[in-house]
Amino acid sequence: MRMPRRGLVIQARTRWLLVGLALLFSLVLLMYLLECAPQTDGNGSLPGVVGESMGKEYYQALLQEQEEHYQNRATSLKRQIAQLKQELQEMSDKLKSLQEKKSPKVNGMNYQGTKEQTSNDLLEFLHSQIDKAEVSVGAKLPSEYGVIPFESFTSMKVFQLEMGLTRHPEEKPVRKDKRDELVEVIEAGLEVINNPDEEDGQDEDDGVGDRQLYSENDFIEGYYRTERDKGTQYELFYKKMDGMEYRHVTLFRPFGPLMKVKSETVDISKSIINVIVPLAGRTEAFAQFMQNFRDVCIHQDKRVHLTVVYFGQDGLSEVKGILESVARETDFHNYTLVSLNEEFNRGRGLDMGARAWEKGEVLMFFCDVDVYFTAEFLNSCRLNAEPGKKVFYPVVFSLYNPAIVYANQDIPPPVEQQLVHKKDSGFWRDFGFGMTCQYRTDFLTVGGFDLEVKGWGGEDVHLYRKYLHGELMVVRTPVPGLFHLWHEKHCADELTPEQYRMCIQSKAMNEASHSHLGMLVFRDEIEAHLRKQAYRTNSEAVG
Numbered sequence: 001m002r003m004p005r006r007g008l009v010i011q012a013r014t015r016w017l018l019v020g021l022a023l024l025f026s027l028v029l030l031m032y033l034l035e036c037a038p039q040t041d042g043n044g045s046l047p048g049v050v051g052e053s054m055g056k057e058y059y060q061a062l063l064q065e066q067e068e069h070y071q072n073r074a075t076s077l078k079r080q081i082a083q084l085k086q087e088l089q090e091m092s093d094k095l096k097s098l099q100e101k102k103s104p105k106v107n108g109m110n111y112q113g114t115k116e117q118t119s120n121d122l123l124e125f126l127h128s129q130i131d132k133a134e135v136s137v138g139a140k141l142p143s144e145y146g147v148i149p150f151e152s153f154t155s156m157k158v159f160q161l162e163m164g165l166t167r168h169p170e171e172k173p174v175r176k177d178k179r180d181e182l183v184e185v186i187e188a189g190l191e192v193i194n195n196p197d198e199e200d201g202q203d204e205d206d207g208v209g210d211r212q213l214y215s216e217n218d219f220i221e222g223y224y225r226t227e228r229d230k231g232t233q234y235e236l237f238y239k240k241m242d243g244m245e246y247r248h249v250t251l252f253r254p255f256g257p258l259m260k261v262k263s264e265t266v267d268i269s270k271s272i273i274n275v276i277v278p279l280a281g282r283t284e285a286f287a288q289f290m291q292n293f294r295d296v297c298i299h300q301d302k303r304v305h306l307t308v309v310y311f312g313q314d315g316l317s318e319v320k321g322i323l324e325s326v327a328r329e330t331d332f333h334n335y336t337l338v339s340l341n342e343e344f345n346r347g348r349g350l351d352m353g354a355r356a357w358e359k360g361e362v363l364m365f366f367c368d369v370d371v372y373f374t375a376e377f378l379n380s381c382r383l384n385a386e387p388g389k390k391v392f393y394p395v396v397f398s399l400y401n402p403a404i405v406y407a408n409q410d411i412p413p414p415v416e417q418q419l420v421h422k423k424d425s426g427f428w429r430d431f432g433f434g435m436t437c438q439y440r441t442d443f444l445t446v447g448g449f450d451l452e453v454k455g456w457g458g459e460d461v462h463l464y465r466k467y468l469h470g471e472l473m474v475v476r477t478p479v480p481g482l483f484h485l486w487h488e489k490h491c492a493d494e495l496t497p498e499q500y501r502m503c504i505q506s507k508a509m510n511e512a513s514h515s516h517l518g519m520l521v522f523r524d525e526i527e528a529h530l531r532k533q534a535y536r537t538n539s540e541a542v543g
Contacts, residue, residue, distance in 0.1 A: 079184070129230050129254035150223035150235070153182055155216065186219050189236040189249040214238050214247065231255045268382040273304050273437075274357055275365045278349025280311040282369055283318040285487065288415070289369045290322055298332045300375040306335040307356060309349035311342060346434075347449030347459030354443055361387060364443065366436050366460075370485045371396070372419065377481030381437035390473035392437040393464065397421055398429040398484040404512040404520070419483055424513045428478050433464040435482060446470060458499060486510060 152159045158173050173179045193214050223235040231254040238247040275297070279286060286308075297304040308323070310316055316339060327333055338356050340349070350366050357364075365381055367373070377394070384392035399405075402412035405425055412418065418425065450462040467474050489510065491503035511517065519526065 125257065126254045129252075148225050148227060150225045152221060152223050154221050155182075155186065155219050158182075182222075185222070185224070185234050185236065185251060186216060188251060189219070189222075189234075189238065190214055190216065192249050192251075193238060193247050212240065214240070220246070229255070266383060268379060271303065271382045272362055273301075273365050273378060273381060274307055274353075274362045274440075275304055275367050276307045276309065276350055276353035277367050277369055278309045278311070278344070278346050278353070279319065279369055280344035281315045283315045283322070285369045286319055287322055288485075289371075290326055292372050294326055294330060294332075296373065296375050296378070298326075298330050301378050304334070304378070305357075305362075307338065307353040308335070309338045309340065309353045309356075311340050311344040311349065313341060345451070345459075347463075348451055351448050351451065354440055354448070357440060362440050364438060364440055366434065366438075368434060368484075370487050371435060372415065372483040372485055374481035377479055380479055380481065384475045384477075385437045385439060387439040387441055388472070390475055391439075391442060391467055393433055393474055393476045394435055394437075394482050395476065395478040396429045396432060396435050396482050396484045397426050397478070397480070398432075398510060399426040399486050400424070400510065400512045400516070401486050404516050415485065421480065424516060426483075427509070427513075429484060430478075432460070432484075434460040436460075436463075438467075442472060446472075458502070 153173075156172060157170055158178070159170050173182060194211075218238045218240055220237045220239050222237065224232055226232045231252055234249075234251040234253075236249040236251065238249070239245070275293075277289070293304075293306065297306070308319065310319055320337065323335055323337060327335070336353075336356055338352055340352065342348075354364055363382065363385055365378075380394070381392060384390065384394075399418055402418060405418075406412040446463070446466045448463070449459045464474075489503065489507045491500055491507065495503060512520070
């Protein structure tokens with residue numbers, strides 16, 4: 001009976017020992033927590049219930065702020081490292097190739113030296129780009145027009161000088177690459193401020209907790225400009241809302257040397273272009289169009305088919321007569337006349353013209369009767385459109401009203417002499433997407449025009465957006481050999497409010513340049529001045 005009693009005693013002692021150890025551990029843990037808990041600003045003693053709650057909230061907020069800071073820093077560094085790795089790899093490959101051509105390996109011993117030399121050459125080149133750019137010191141310029149102006153931006157808006165006719169003086173960056181560029185630049189500036197180097201003039205002993213951290217909300221404004229052969233310069237300004245000091249960061253994205261992407265031979269000798277023209281009435285304009293077509297397509301290019309889609313019966317016989325006359329005089333029979341007895345619809349006409357072709361694949365040029373083009377443009381059309389890969393959307397140069405442009409002459413000069421790219425003679429029609437070169441299969445695959453659009457305007461934008469939302473490359477550029485001839489524009493009452501507004505805007509833009517319109521507005525004032533001058537001259541002569 002004694003053995004069980006001893007076991008009970010030992011078991012009881014062991015239980016009390018464990019309880020004592022647990023109490024001791026709990027006491028040590030409590031003292032540790034009280035020692036490590038952050039003090040509140042207003043109380044230096046051990047906090048009570050309220051102080052303890054505030055200490056925990058402050059501690060959690062501090063931890064969250066530090067975690068977000070390091071996460072943002074890590075993300076930014078990863079992106080920059082990946083980009084630099086890619087650029088370094090590309091540059092290294094090119095410089096390595098050049099080095100191997102200049103100094104081939106001798107018994108396979110010069111690889112490491114070439115690799116080190118490549119990195120040194122790359123760094124030296126990038127620094128030389130910064131030194132050559134107008135970043136730290138000014139450059140001597142020949143005139144006021146030699147200055148490369150900055151464009152300014154905030155976190156939401158870009159303020160731009162070069163607007164064309166579609167962009168605004170102030171707007172949100174609509175292109176994704178521009179948005180991503182500005183976001184990356186702002187984040188890079190924050191990285192420089194929040195993690196300074198020795199050369200930035202900040203004490204390294206200052207911990208992150210003691211140093212004021214900046215965020216995207218502290219970005220005030222920035223400026224950027226691009227020297228096309230050197231790189232892009234960014235001037236960034238940050239400021240805390242309750243502070244008076246600004247942090248200024250200058251960044252520069254240097255351009256690397258030219259790199260070959262591809263080199264190929266393009267044979268366009270057998271590339272036929274189907275020029276499709278929708279038409280209703282306007283037979284005089286069509287006769288002028290056919291004169292240009294005869295000179296360029298029949299006599300010079302000789303690889304063109306013409307498809308005319310005519311709406312209605314009025315004027316149809318005259319159009320047939322013009323086509324037959326050209327065919328007899330030039331022995332040209334590569335044309336198709338499609339007659340539709342319905343109301344004019346540009347999208348419907350171009351769609352019918354595309355489907356009327358029955359010889360398989362063909363390059364199509366959607367054209368208007370008021371467009372003048374050259375043989376060089378036809379070759380540009382062939383070179384910039386590729387089936388299944390890219391479509392060509394040239395920007396047309398639109399001529400102003402010749403009666404205003406050449407008001408100081410008795411009659412305007414012939415059309416051929418009006419085809420000049422001057423500020424007072426016309427403008428790049430960068431809001432128009434009606435003239436385009438694309439292959440028939442691509443047009444049909446994307447679904448063609450929206451045939452619900454009636455009358456003037458809108459159908460070309462819908463088609464353009466379809467390509468933008470797809471995988472084909474859209475080549476958009478002004479071309480010197482494509483002109484829109486001025487003609488009087490009538491905005492029909494049947495148009496929708498949006499179409500009518502677009503029509504009136506187009507009519508106003510087509511009339512004359514800003515300076516010529518100003519002369520018209522102030523015509524009475526100018527004439528009054530001229531009369532006074534003449535009267536004064538006559539008075540002085542009599543006296």
